[in-house]
Amino acid sequence: MKLLLTVVKHLHKPAVCTSPRRGLSSCASSGGLLAGRDATLIVGSSRELLQRLGSQVEVRADFITEEEEGAFMRELELGLKKKRYEFDHWDDAIHGYRETERLSWGAACEEVLTRVRSVAFDEGSPLLGPVHVLDLDKTGYIKPHVDSVKFCGSTIAGLSLLSDSIMRLVKEDATSEWLDLLLPRRSLYILRNQARYNFTHEILKDEESVFNGQKVPRQRRISVICRNLPG
Incomplete structure (x- = not known):
């Protein structure tokens, strides 16, 4: 199932405030990158925005193990290799990608997806059946x-496989309000409510992949994405 997307252009300013993985910190103009499990994974235009969004934007580092990542790759690689990377998305939202959907998974992957659903979605929330898989080439971006x-x-909620990357959120009607999310390899990101409806999101291309002033090299990246149904 292809998703209907609206592409939005905007300007972006340097980071001014930071949020650690499980809470908020004081404002800073720069900071360490991946200095352990509690490293700063979210930076934003203001402390107020970080506080306002709160739990609506979340990054969980090391959500899956290297072995679990390998299990996903074994299930996905054969099917993906049969597809070519596309550089002209039907609505110009994605560049350099392959995608697929999957309803059934092996036991190891299904266990991870159950864990994703339990932390990301309210109990009883109706979910989209197929899991969306998006494979970005090293030169690809969203x-x-x-x-x-x-x-x-x-x-x-999306798992990030094979590469670190940067996700950028920008408020549609106030482009001075933004967040950058560092998505480490094997992490889980979750976007809810306002972060879903009122902010654009994108994955930066390799040459733009800078988080809080530090380069984050982009390699091929696969995201495994779960969504709930419209309410």
């Missing part, structure tokens, strides 16, 4: 867009 509310609900 442009600023908002997922259509016709096809997905208030929450999106």
Whole structure:
């Protein structure tokens, strides 16, 4: 199932405030990158924005193990290799990608996905059946867009495989308000409510992949994405 996306162009300013993985910290103009499990993974335009969004934007480092990542790759690689990377998305939102959907998984992957659903979605929340898999080439990227509310609900949760990357969120009607999320390899990101409906999100291309002033090299990246149904 292809998702209807709206592409949005915007300007971006340097980071001014930071948020550690499980809470908020004081404002800073620069900081360490991945200095352990509690390293800063979210930076934003203001402390107020970080506080306002709170639990609506979350990054969980080391959510899966190297072995679990390998299990996903064994299930996905054969099917993905049969597809070519596309550089002209139907609505110009994605560049350099392959994608697929999957309903059934082996036991190891299904156990991880059950864990994803338990931490990301409210109990009883109706979920989209197929899991969306998006494979970005090293030169690929996702442009600023908002997922259509016709096809997905208030929450999106994605595993990041093979590479670190930067996700950028920008408020649609106030582009001076933004967050950058560092998505380490094997992490889980979760976007809810306002972060889903009122902010564009994108994955930066390699040459733009800078987090809080430090380069984060982008390699090939696969995201395994769960969504709930529109309410």
